[in-house]
Amino acid sequence: MRARPILAALLLAVLASPRGYAARGEVYALVGGRVFPVSGPVIEKGTVVFRDGLIEAVGAGVAPPIGARVIDVKGMTVTPGLVDGFGGVGLPAPRSGSAGGGSPAPAASPLAPQALSLDRVRLSEALKARDNGITTALVIPREGVLPGQSVLLNLGGEKLEGMVLRQPAALHLHMATLARAYPGSLMGTVAYARQALYDAARYRDEWKAYEAAARGRKRPAYDPALQAWQEVLTGKELLIVTASRENDVRRALALADEFKVRVAVADAPQAARVVELIKTRKLPLLVGVNFDPPRAPALFGTPDDEKERRDIEEAERNPAELHKAGASFALVSAYAPDFLAGVRKAIERGLPAEAALRAITLAPAEVLGVADRLGSLEAGKIANVVVWSGEPLAKDTKAKMVFVDGALYEPDEKPKPSPSPGTPSPSPSPSPAAEDLR
C-alpha cells in the first residue's frame, strides 16, 4: 500500500533529474501547437524552437534543428510564460496569531525602503507558481508602508541567485497606514514619503559634497534607508505606488511631479475612474485582480456591505473599462490567492481574452522594463514558454509543460504528498511529454 507512492516518487526523481534544469546547449522544438506569440498574430500550427535558454525561432514553417528534443504539442496551445508583475510569490504568509509549528516569518519593518524582498523569498514556495504557468514574478511584501525593494524573479532553477532578472526591481510605497505607529493616517503616509524624498535628496548632496572634497570635512553618516532611495531619485529605479483608492493614483502622480521621479501604480482597483489622466500622463499601470481582498473592520458603526459590494463590482469591471478606454496596463495578482481565477473574472466582466493574455505577459514586462528580454515568443528572448492543455486562460485549461530559461517543468509530474493510510493512492497520470521524449 505505502510502497507504491514512494516508488513512484523515486522513479519521477530519476526521470526528472536529467532535464530538471536546462543542460547547457539543450535544444527544444515544440511542434504542431497553436502558438500565441503575443507580440504578433496567433500561429495555427506553429513551431517554437529554443536553445540554451533562449528562443531561437517561432513560426509556421520552422523546421526543428537537428539534435533538438522534439515535442509534439498538437491540440495544445503555446504562450509566453506568465508574469505576475506585483505580488507575494514565494514570500512566507504574514504571521497569524497562533499558527502551530515552524518558525514564524521574520517581521518585516513597515518603514524600510532598504529591505530586500530577495532576502525573504523561499525558493520552494516561489517555484510552486509554475503550476499555473507563471514563470516570472515581481515580489514585494504586502505589509507595511515602505516595504522595501522588490525583486523580479524567473521561477526556475535551484538557486535564487540564478533566478534574478532584476535586483532591485523597484522601490515600493503602499498607500496604507500602520496600526500603532507613524504613519497612522493616509495624510501621514503621504507626508512620510515626502519627507523621505527630501531627506534622500539632501543625503545625496551631502555625500556628493564630501566625495568632491573629503579632506578637512567630517564624513556623513551612512543611512541605509536614505541610500535606498538614491536610484529612485536619479530616475533609474521605478517607484511603485500601491494605489487602493482612486485618489491614490493622483497622489502617486503628485509625488512624481514634486520629486521628478518615475512612478508606476499597482493594484489601482479604481483606475478606470481616472483613465484619461492615466493616458495623458502615460502612467504605467499594474492592475490587481485581487477583487475581494480582506478588509479592515469598520472603526465605528456597522460595516457598509452595500459599498463593499459596489467596490468589488467596480474592481472586477476595472480592467475591461480601462481596455475599452484604450489604456495600456498589466494585470497582476496583487496577492490574490489564485491569480488566474482573477484574470478569468476580468475576462468574464468584459476584458477580451487576447488583451488579458497580453496583460499578463508582454504588458508587465513593458512596465517593469524587461520587454526586451521576455514577455513574448520572439527570437532572442528568454525561453519562458508554457504549453497549455487548451485555450489559454479557459477555466479547465491546465499548464502541461512550463519552460523557464528553457528548462522543462511538468506540473502533472510533481510528486504528490503521500496519502494518509487507508485512502487509495491515485494512479499517476500519464505525461504526454514524457512519452514524446522516449
Add this chain to the structure above:
Amino acid sequence: MNALALGLLALAAAAPSPAPTRASETIAIRGGTVLTVGPQGMITNGTVLIRDGRIAAVGTDVAVPAGARVIDASGRYVIPGIIDAHSHTAIEGGVNECTDAVTAEVRIADVLDPHDVNIYRQLAGGVTSANLLHGSCNPIGGQNAVIKMRWGKGPADLVFAGAPPGVKFALGENPKRSNFRVPGVTRYPATRMGVEVVLRDAFRRAQDYKREWAEYDGKVKAAGAKGERPLAPRKDLELDELRDILDGKVYVHAHCYRADEILMLIHLADEFGFKIRTFQHVLEGYKVASEIAKHGAGASTFADFWGYKLEAFDAIPYNAAIMAAHGVNVSLNSDDDERARRLYWEAAKAVKYGGVSETEALKMVTLNPAWQLGVDKRVGSIEAGKDADIAIFSAHPFDPATRVEMTLVDGVVYFDRARDDGKGTIASAGGRR
C-alpha cells in the same frame, strides 16, 4: 528613465488643466430679498448680477444685460454662501495623525475626497466653503485645507486658492487622550501641563530651525554667485510649518474648551510672538472674552452643544453673544456633517440666546468665518467684486420652515432643489455616490 522620458513626463504634468471652476455665463438673480451681510444691508426686490463667477453688481436698479441667465428669486431670500470654520468633511484615510504629539507636516490637502456625498448635502444647506481641519488628537496636528464645495470636480479643484494656510492645535482632554485610552498605547502628553510643554518644546525647535536656515541664507549671500555653496540644512516639513507660524504666515486654529487652557495658549503665543487666528469650540470663551479679543483671535463655537465630556460641562448658550459683545469675531461651526447642513439655524440660536441682531447672527456663519479663514476679501458677503458664492432660501434663513433652493459657487449652480434627483446629483454636476 532617460532624460527624454523625464521631459515628456514634465510636459504631461503641465498639460491637463483642471476643469474650469468659474462660470463663464452671466447670471442675474432677480426679485429676491438680498441679505448682503455687507454695507448694503438688506435689499428687497434686489438683483444680484454675476459675471465670470464674480458678483458684478448688487442693488434694486441693476440693469440685466441681454442674454443673461435670469434666476427668479421673488419671494425668496438671497444670502452669501455659508462658511463652516470647523469641518472634517471629504477627508480620506483618517482625520487624525494620532501617533505623534506634533504632526504639522501632514496635510489635509493631500487626502481630499471629492466624492464625499456630504459635500452635496452641505450645498443643500447653503454651505459654499469649509475649513477642513485635522483632528484634535495631538497638541499640534496637521495642516488644514479651506475648500469650496465644488461638487463633481476633482480633489485639486476643491481647494480654495489663495486661502492662507493653517495648522490645527489642540488643548485639553483630546490631546492628552484622557477619553481615548487604548490598552498598551501611551503617548506623551497625558496632562494639560504636558500639552503646554509639547507646544513650548516645538516652538523652541522651530526657533532653532529658523536660526539655522537664516545662517545658511547668510552664508549663501556672503559667498556670492560664484562662491562655494554650503550644504543646506535639512528641510523638515514639520518645522517648516512651525517656523511659518512664528513668521505669521500660517494661521493657528486651536481646539480648546477651558478658560485656563485658552489663557495658557495666549500667553505662550505672546511669549513666542505669534498669533492664534481662531479658538475652536472655545466653550468657556465667555469667561475670557476680553483676553481673546485683546489677542486678536477669532472664536468659532457651537450654539448650544455641550456636556459631552467633562471639559465641556461649564458651557452656556450665551457664549457666542457674550464673546461678540466683547469684540471677538465669532463664528458658529458644525464640526459635524449633519450640523453642517443647518448652520443657518445655529445662527438663529444666537438671536434667541443673547439677543444678537439678525445681521450679526448671519455674520456668524458667513462674513465672520470668512475673516477667520482669511478669505473675507473674497467671500462672506454679497458685494460687487466678491466671488459669486450664494445661497437662495425659500424663506428667511432663520425661519423654522426655511430650506435652501439653490446654491452657487463661483457663479456655478452646484445645488438646485428643482433639479435634484434624490440621489445626490443634479444635471450640471454630480459625484460618484
